[in-house]
Amino acid sequence: MIFDGIDLDIPRGRITVIMGPSGTGKTTLLRLIGGQLRPLTGTIDVAGERVHKLSKPDLYRLRKQMGMLFQSGALFSDLSVFENVAFPIREHTRLPETLIRTLVLMKLESVGLRGAWRLMPNQLSGGMARRVALARAIALDPMLIMYDEPFAGQDPISMGVLVKLIRTLNDALGMTSIVVSHDVQEAASIADYIYLIADGRVMEQGTPETLGQAPSAWARQFMQALPDGPVAFHYPAPDYAADLLSGEVQ
């Protein structure tokens, strides 16, 4: 079981950050919201629609109003930056080429990469690839955008750019944003509301300010990046001395 009685409300127009240790199912949560996975029990509602009950055409109709930024960027490696951003527009609209060009350049301008429209994905740095993927995710002006670990593996400058972009785009386009991350400082700096999840449950929730003074030892350990605490440094194992002396290879 990945989640046990988990209950989250994502307010419209806000940035909600979901944080937790690696392997707690944060990405799984995004896939559940996007309808790529179905829960065994419980419900997931997006904009009044019960996601896991929708038929495939209805799910795809709802997804046109969602954007998702994958951890790897997930750009199509055989398409240029321009064609990647144009992809959802071409797939879902019948706009003339001149208008598609204008839209793509506008989206790329908003992430600061208009000058890179001719490049191929393998010519981009990790941070640039994520910004292009972000431009693609907002190509159809979605109401909801989900970010899967947007800061992972980024240098400080790229991280700063992404932090600024997430906040700016959310406010400028009036979107609802869900950010899944374990980069405490960056995520907390843009969050309107934070959920801390672990062991399939919501351990703490609140605004960044209230979570900073959270009473639980677990929240303190996570928010202050302490190496030991309720989340033990050691993986569960038999007694150390007994293990060394047992002589068992397997």
Added chain:
Amino acid sequence: MIAQLRRLGRFVLDKLGRLGRASLFFMDMVIALGAFLFTRPGLVIQQVYSVGVLSLPIIVVSGLFVGMVLGLQGYTNLVDFGAESSLGAVVALSLVQELGPVVSALLYAGRAGSALTAEIGLMKATEQISSMEMMAVDPFQRVIAPRFLAGLIALPLLACIFTAVGILGGYYVAVQQLGVDAGTFWSQMQGRVEWVDDIINGVLVKSIAFSLVANWIAVFEGYDAIPTSEGIGRATTRTVVNTSLAVLGLDFMLTALMFGDK
């Protein structure tokens, strides 16, 4: 004993599970084919280039050598009985009934089938398939079905080209190098090779059947691959091995059905 039985049971269940997934996959692919076939022909044309045109060099060169070997072997054996005049028919029938469709399907599995598996597997590993789904674009319509249909078109055409080039290779060795009379070579071929029984049944029906199996295996293995470098490597190997076995097994069944009562 119990452990061995358990392993056997797990193995059988695993194979049955894969067969079930492959069947459902095939059904989804056929549904997707109907949805995009008439609206997005460009996607198929692009893939026909990728799996068909780019496979031409290996098909043409192999066809030429196979034809030349057939001419040489056939002559060496037939000349002992004074029957070298039948060489044209021997070369043509061998290629049309068996070697053309079978060898081109085996070469296709190695060249294009493995590439299809690796490409789709990598798209899955790099989350391109997932991102497509999240953009409300059905990967079956955009990625899987166009590649399957392109392969379905390409392989029978490649088999025809392989057979034609092979006959030219046989002609070159038999007539130009070994001195068999050109008129005899072609007239024997014309007299013995039947349009429906040999060409339609041999090259076309067989290669369409092989194409269906080879491309189904290739796209399924890519889609079903474990999204790691090792997983994709294994899937690519499975494509080549399973396609080769399936083609050879299917060839026996089709040959028995088509030519068994002669």
